[in-house]
Amino acid sequence: MDLKDLYRDVILDHNRQPRNFGRLDPCDTSADGNNPLCGDRLTLTLRLDGDRISDIRFEGKGCAISTASASLMTEAVKGRDAAAVARLRELVQQALTAHGDSGPPPSELGKLAALAGVREYPARVKCASLCWHTLDAALGHRTDGSPAGGASVSTE
Ligand code: ZN
Numbered sequence: 001m002d003l004k005d006l007y008r009d010v011i012l013d014h015n016r017q018p019r020n021f022g023r024l025d026p027c028d029t030s031a032d033g034n035n036p037l038c039g040d041r042l043t044l045t046l047r048l049d050g051d052r053i054s055d056i057r058f059e060g061k062g063c064a065i066s067t068a069s070a071s072l073m074t075e076a077v078k079g080r081d082a083a084a085v086a087r088l089r090e091l092v093q094q095a096l097t098a099h100g101d102s103g104p105p106p107s108e109l110g111k112l113a114a115l116a117g118v119r120e121y122p123a124r125v126k127c128a129s130l131c132w133h134t135l136d137a138a139l140g141h142r143t144d145g146s147p148a149g150g151a152s153v154s155t156e
Pocket of ligand 1: 035038039040062063064065066127
């Protein structure tokens, strides 16, 4: 299966049936993300066990790429600690912005590799990276237990 087929199948699947959709209440941290270029909005709520993400949900409205990317991200980071999340974030960023003959995405990415297909559409890279910026904001900001009033981030 080439990258374009993988991209289309995974994005369609996760857009149609987003995983971990909803809101954790109470939560340990939360953040809102906003991509004004496309109109994507996203709220992440997380439960943490030390520096490990024990549970994560997302809610929001956006294009297929932002929804699928958030769905894939929640699956990928659940149960991982901060160092593993930071590593994944870096690999995703590289996959999204790689140019030309950079070769196939690393196998460590798993299904997140499908996001590398976004590099064919540079205008959509911010749609795919919004959830990762929002996760960063959430991890840097603990709330008082309520999903409202978390950090917020804009891609602009
Ligand atoms: Zn978008």
